[in-house]
Amino acid sequence: MFDIFSISFDNEIPDWKMPLKRLPENIIVLMIEGEVDYWLDDIHLRLQKGDVLYIPKGTLRESRNAMGQKHKKYTILFHEISPELQQLSIIKRHQFTHFRTKKFAYLEQKMSILYQEYLNRNHYYELMCQGELLHLMAYISREMDTKYISPQKIQFANLIEGYIQSYYNENISTKDTANHINRSTSYAIRLFKEVKGMTPMNYLHYIRIVHARELLLNTTRNMQQIANDLGFCDQAHFNRVYKKLIGEPPSAIRRNHSSNDSG
Incomplete structure (x- = not known):
């Protein structure tokens, strides 16, 4: 059925990245925590918790931790060697597929079982892995049939993402x-939320706060100046958005950083 090359679990590896490469195997990924950036045939995807990604062999792939974040994910590398497997939606499309599962806990459990079987290599582990992977691929194909996101939608979402990254400090x-x-x-x-998991304005706030943290740590600019630099209408709006995303006011990061330096 399958020729399994490897099953791995990435557990918060610092500076994780994979160089640009044309893949000789198929890959299936389930994100558990954190965020990862993938470039697949020059199309950018950002994976988050609950995202499933299938990459067929022959795809040009590059990937790394998103914005320096650590992550956790399961990854399976395999070839399909049985013609019957071509009926699975995830395989027969012959292109990468990305969606957010509604059955995260179930898929995480199945991935964990598959990983442990492969890692422990007890008697009949190869048969167990074959059966678990077939079940997993069939289940993902069933869910994917109702969640397929076309490459065109991904390209549109990436155009919006690039626009926001270029003009985040303006009144857009x-x-x-x-x-x-x-x-x-x-x-x-609707498109951006389907592909990226958030609205364009939520993404704009996210990008602004990422840059705000850099300015708070690396410059002496005051809160009003930073709010103006990043396109917020006023300091109060900046404070509200920052606290909503980070869980504490922007002044806290400087206070904590100062305490660490003095300690």
Whole structure:
């Protein structure tokens, strides 16, 4: 059925990255924690908890931790060697597929069982791994049939993402992101959330706060100046967004950093 090359669990590896390479095997990934950036045939994806990614052999792939974050994920490398497996949706499309599962706990459990069987290599482990992988691929194919995201949608979402990354410090709106792909505002919101897991404005806030933390740690600019630099309408808005995403006010990061330096 399958020729399994490896089953691995990445557990918060610092500076994790994979160089640009044309893949000789198929890959299936389940994200457990954190975020990972993938570039597949020049299309960018950011994987988060609950994301499933299938990459067929022959795909040009590069990947690394997103914004320096550590992550946890399961990865399986394999070849399908049985013609009957071509009926599985995830394989017969012959292109990469990415979606967020609604059955995360179940898939995590199945991946864990598969990983432990492969790691321990007890009697009949190869048969056990074959059976578990077949069950996993069939289950993912069943769910994927209702969740398939086309490469065109991913490209549109990436255009919006790139626009936000270029103009995050200006007064941009959801309508601006929609105009960038020549689509309606409602379509842009729905598309971006389907592909990236958040709305364009939530992503804008996320990018602004990432840059805010850098400015708070590496400059002496005050809160009002940082709010202005990042495109917030005022300091109060900056404070609200920062606390909502980070869980503490922006002043805390400087206070904590100062305490660590003095200690």
